[in-house]
Amino acid sequence: MATVLGLIGCGNERLPVVPVQGTLFVGGKPAARANIALHSLDPQIVACPVGYTEADGSFRLMTHELDDGAPVGDYVVTVFWRDESMPFDGCAGDELVKHDLLHGAYFNRLTSPLRTIIRPGSNTITIRADDVRERMRKSGTID
Numbered sequence: 001m002a003t004v005l006g007l008i009g010c011g012n013e014r015l016p017v018v019p020v021q022g023t024l025f026v027g028g029k030p031a032a033r034a035n036i037a038l039h040s041l042d043p044q045i046v047a048c049p050v051g052y053t054e055a056d057g058s059f060r061l062m063t064h065e066l067d068d069g070a071p072v073g074d075y076v077v078t079v080f081w082r083d084e085s086m087p088f089d090g091c092a093g094d095e096l097v098k099h100d101l102l103h104g105a106y107f108n109r110l111t112s113p114l115r116t117i118i119r120p121g122s123n124t125i126t127i128r129a130d131d132v133r134e135r136m137r138k139s140g141t142i143d
Helices: 002-010 132-139
Strands: 020-026 035-040 050-052 058-060 073-080 115-118 123-129
Touching (some): 073 123, 115 123
Antiparallel strands (some): 035 073
């Protein structure tokens, strides 16, 4: 949860939010203990809702307070799924990607292909990401 809490500083504006829960799947399987952040496509919205997945891939988003949700709008979704087999020393920036099980494929809001829409009222979203590890193994990029 420490990484998620570190992401809350994306914006200080107190926008109204709606409840958002969801599930993250990577390669068709629930992704446990991954960090999710939503980045608005509207430049006027600086809030950055975040979530942390449970063992079954489920999460609840927060913007201002725990589990409060997200502002209504269109978003790019970023995912950081920490490789817990590697020591984590609090590194940041590009160095953080070396700790990502998805090798940075969904780490950058400018390049992530993942999108979602938050609508008025309560929302349940599903985020489906490719398991880039399989593709990289097949191509010989990783073992």
